[in-house]
Amino acid sequence: MAPDSAGTVGKALELLTCLGSFPHGASASQLAQRVDYPFSTVYRLLNTLVSTGYASFEPETKHYRLGLRVFQLSHQVANARGLNGLALPVLETLTAATGESSLLSVLDGERHLTVHKVDGPQFRITTDPGDHGPLHTTALGKTLVAFSAPAHREHLVTTLALPAQTPRSITDRATFVAEIERVRERGWATQDEENDVGMAALAVPVVAPGGRLLAALAVAAPVFRRSAQELEEFLPALRDAARQLALQLPPR
Amino acid sequence: MAPDSAGTVGKALELLTCLGSFPHGASASQLAQRVDYPFSTVYRLLNTLVSTGYASFEPETKHYRLGLRVFQLSHQVANARGLNGLALPVLETLTAATGESSLLSVLDGERHLTVHKVDGPQFRITTDPGDHGPLHTTALGKTLVAFSAPAHREHLVTTLALPAQTPRSITDRATFVAEIERVRERGWATQDEENDVGMAALAVPVVAPGGRLLAALAVAAPVFRRSAQELEEFLPALRDAARQLALQLPPR
DNA sequence: AACCAGTTTCCATTATTTGAAAGCGAGATG
DNA sequence: CATCTCGCTTTCAAATAATGGAAACTGGTT
Structure with a gap:
């Protein structure tokens, strides 16, 4: 290595x-x-x-x-991994139900890679498909770490650099370890102005029937409209959408 | 070289x-x-x-x-070249107006590369985004050859291999040269069971204000519903859509 | 237990990459 | 108009990095 x-x-x-x-x-x-x-x-x-x-x-x-x-090759990747448009309707439904932006990301090395997003009617999110984001300051990232295979999770949790993105970012390893553990227990992660000032998000894992982590799905909103806590009311809708995606995405 | x-x-x-x-x-x-x-x-x-x-x-x-x-890099290409979703609504409108499938392709070496497609309500087309197709047997390909820069057009017209895809494919160079010339004069190209048996298509170029060829736009239908000639009634709608795309796609 | 097809590692040989430096333009400056 | 300057393009001897045959390894099958 x-x-x-x-x-x-x-x-x-x-x-x-x-x-x-x-x-x-x-x-x-x-x-x-x-x-x-x-x-x-x-x-x-x-x-x-x-x-x-x-x-x-x-x-x-x-x-x-x-x-x-x-561009041409990417369509092969997208089709083989279910990153193509087929997943979009699920996000659209989610956004319609919540009124907030939806995001779907996968684990890509030490970052998360956004695969799809659907903007809410009120707000345009700055993350786009193809963008990378940090794992320790985002709801998507925390979720992906928390639910990846034990060995890999251990590796990430102990070796990840934890630079501050905002004053609220987690930068202390012990705090991060505890946060990931909490995410695992609860089954969902939040982010409260830890990545962008003014934004909060809620994310759940998308896990294949076999238990393998496929992706993470999030709802994000500006805090002036929904606090991180208020976002939690969307948990049922999020989980439902994640379940649908799990059936739709190819198992591996 | x-x-x-x-x-x-x-x-x-x-x-x-x-x-x-x-x-x-x-x-x-x-x-x-x-x-x-x-x-x-x-x-x-x-x-x-x-x-x-x-x-x-x-x-x-x-x-x-x-x-x-x-996958990640492809989004950079797509954004920089206008191959992202922004062009899709135009195709959707076109398909809604014609009831047939719409396709958008760009020139990629000695083939055409399909960038977007929208299936018609009655028929699923077998070409998908990311697929390559020959230049000499498709309406899209003929259009791309006919309207590319003179030097490049000359090169393609004289050096392209002309294998038959169907019994109706053009395989004779002189015939091909004449066909390309005709496309240039008329401003549009057709394909009548030359690429797939049972399918016909009509294509027009998408040219930037400066005159530079950006892409080609096509409507395709199974011949049992619309003959190649009957497709010509869609010319105005096609041209209109191409004009909109020309304004939307980045000039280079 | 021996077999086989595919994977992983090794290493002396040699072809390939390397990068300084020398040609080219083309546009700016005196 | 000659000269300078800067960035792109090509060249070539030196040496590094790729090569591919072969051997060790794996794990599934007869």
Whole structure:
């Protein structure tokens, strides 16, 4: 488990990932600076990425951006893992019932990855599908940690960095351990201005019939309308939606 | 203009692409066989892909599949290129108006890549977002060729392979050249059982204000309900929808 | 208990990547 | 108009990192 020893391929993939953080593309020199590899290395790697369709190159601006192959492949992932639109109606129903935004996330390494969201009628949430979020300051994250396989949970709980996102974030390990334990006991997690000032959320796990954790489902609202505690009245609706999702998502 | 895809990185990316063709994952040996690299090479590459999140590995089945990073990155592509859900309502309106399925595709190398589709109420189309299709046997493909930049169009028209998909497919180069020219003159393309037996389609280009080709938009129907010619009555609705899309999609 | 198909690890060989430096433009400056 | 400057592109000897055959390993089957 060494900190990944970057070979050539590792560099290429890191570069590709880095390309993703420039929505409007970037020049070879910008990218070289960002990933901190020698310029000519980056230049050559970019050519390879372009020739395989993973990146595209605009001659007029000399900018590189992510290519269509990424888009195409993602549909395979989405279909195979049930991250495609099929889950959306459940979130829409949930939002209709609660009047607040719904979010569906999965565990992705040491962060959570938002898969779907449906904005409430009153409020647009800043998290979008494809966005990552921390595990220790979000209702979704806490839920995903609390209900992942014991070994993995242990690993996360003890090694996760706990930087503060807001003054209310949990930054103390003992407190975090206790919080996760509480989430496990209750079966749901909250977040009260721990990730964004002014926002609260309530999340429950989506577990397959076999007991395996598939995702986490949350309702989020601005605190001026619903306090974290008031959100708890949505628990039955949330659990119901999670149950439906569990049947719909592929078991593994 | 190096057609070579040699190089370690090229192999890794080809392997990644190959993974995309196994929706339910594949074992290392299956993949090695498919891409025809030595087994140990494939094995090492797979490890790198997994450690970067581009692939995931299920220890219980020893199967590899595409990882969440692909999904995450694709949202960057989709947002930057207007391939996200924003275009969908236009297709939905079109399908509501015509009663037939709508499709939106972009040019991806020597194929077209379907970005969105909306099924008609009577019929489910077999093409899905993320699917590739040939350029010479589809209305979408012909349109994309006919309205791409002159130099590129020339290249495609003269070098594309023209394999038959059905008995009606265009397989003769001269015929194809003439067909593309006709599409350019009329401003729209049809397909009459040239790609799938029993299906016809009508497509128009989506061109940015600057004249640059952005995508192609099509209506498709089974011929027993609408002949290719009967589809032409939808031209005004199609053009209208294409105009709306042109304003909505980002200019480049 | 021996067998087999697939997976994981190892290592000497060698091809591949590397990155400084030298060409190119194209746009800015004197 | 000549010169400078900055960023993109290509080259090439040095050395690093990929290669792939083979051997150890696993676990399921005859």
